Amino acid sequence: MSEEIDFDAILGKYHSDPYSYIEICATQTGRVSFKIAEGDTVNSPSGEWLHIPGSQLFEITRERNPKLVTAKINGTISSVRTELEGQFVEAGEKLLTIRHPLKKKEVIEGILKEVLYLFPAPERAKYFFSLDIQSRIEKKGAKALAINPGDEIIIMSLMKRDTPIYYTGEAGVIHSVYFTPGVSVDQGQPLIGVCALDKLPLIQKVITRVKADWDKLSDPAHLEE
């Protein structure tokens, strides 16, 4: 992580285009049928347990087995490969793009994800801190908790099989926690963001600066709290 961060450049980038662009690809090989058109608004999953699926994006059928794919994030359809309608596509083929309007919190998280060490989930499963780590977090808070490579920090739970997860990143403190106990995390998604102890003031500076400057410079029409 660089000691010098060009705040103006980072904020300028987000201000000029306060969106993220999420490419949606074919989840399996099959014949694709789109359920949306360019410019459509799509919703993310909702409900207390996020159990109400997001907007329908496309259906992909292989061997008479249709699979409906829904939006995992809200936004506007910025492009659709309509030439593929009714065609057979390979798994992984890009099909459409969702333009997602960023909230201030997401901008901060986005910047932090560039500067923190992100420790990823090894499998789609539920995660919780190991008992020792949990009790230390409850006593002192995560940011006072130093972790080192090899520490057993998290338990992965899948079908009541609990697997200790050993930390493999750089030594530091847990700055951000991206999982909620009891909620499944997809493979590869970050579980925690770790910051070297001496870099903590710099991270705080990023957050303070974004919070202060974002509202001042932003176009309220684009942004959500």
Next chain:
Amino acid sequence: MAALNRPTPASLHEYIWQQEKNSRSQSPLLLSPEQILRYGAIVGSVIQCHSSMDRTMDQARQHISDLEKTGVSVASGTVILADTLIRSKGRFARSWHAPLGGLWGCLILADTFLTRARTLLPLTLGISCCEAVRELGADKACVRWVNDVLFSGQKLAGFLVESFHSPHHDETFHLLGFGININNTCFPDDLENTAVSLCQILGTPVNLHDFTLSFLAKMAWNIGLLAYEEEQELDRYYSSEEEKSHLLLDQWKRLSDTLGKRVIYGYDIQKKPQYEARVIGIRPDGALIMRLDDGNEIIEHSGELHYL
């Protein structure tokens, strides 16, 4: 002090190839029982019997580490038994009462499984226990997802599965902890109305040694089924055959009363019950499909249920 319950690998081997093979031969499966039992033959390759210890899971971890220090790997299928446990615990550090008379232990398996079999591994404990207690006459025993064994709503057995990365060889092992109330009849006040033992159900003491052999033999069968299905899955992968039902899941469905039940779900249900739903199915990977009151479906890969 010598342990009271002292099954040996030889007695287990004899039990498996006589009683278990014979009873499986009478089942309607179009399979060779020998083939399945050979796949599961590692179970009980070594059996350690202790009169008392803190926790068998801790002992298993220590045993693996100690052997590795001497340059030796632990035998997959090693079983550690104790007549009584001093500091036993359930999930989330819940207490577990393990006095004399119960079957308390841990099975160590090297992680030789593919993803799906590894995911379904915890089911083998509940299925094996339910089969063993039903065989003795507790016909109403049922499995509650994932692997609790209940009799008329009271808990007869509980299981823990923990993975362990060995410190020296960096190998992964699965530690399958089992706690089955057999002849123990006194429970702490907080468990008095929710726990039950096999002896209480049958109204007569049970031969713990014979039950241990029966349970471990059924573990050998069900782990054998996992390995057999793995082989079938690989064959289908190369021949592009359609997926068939999984024999272990089929047996789970026969023994479980979870499907169709109205439940409260929670990741840690004692601390934080989350929602009510009706169970409508189980997926090929063992995940539970539930329907919420608003009509939407939700799929859970981990967690706990209470029946309503």
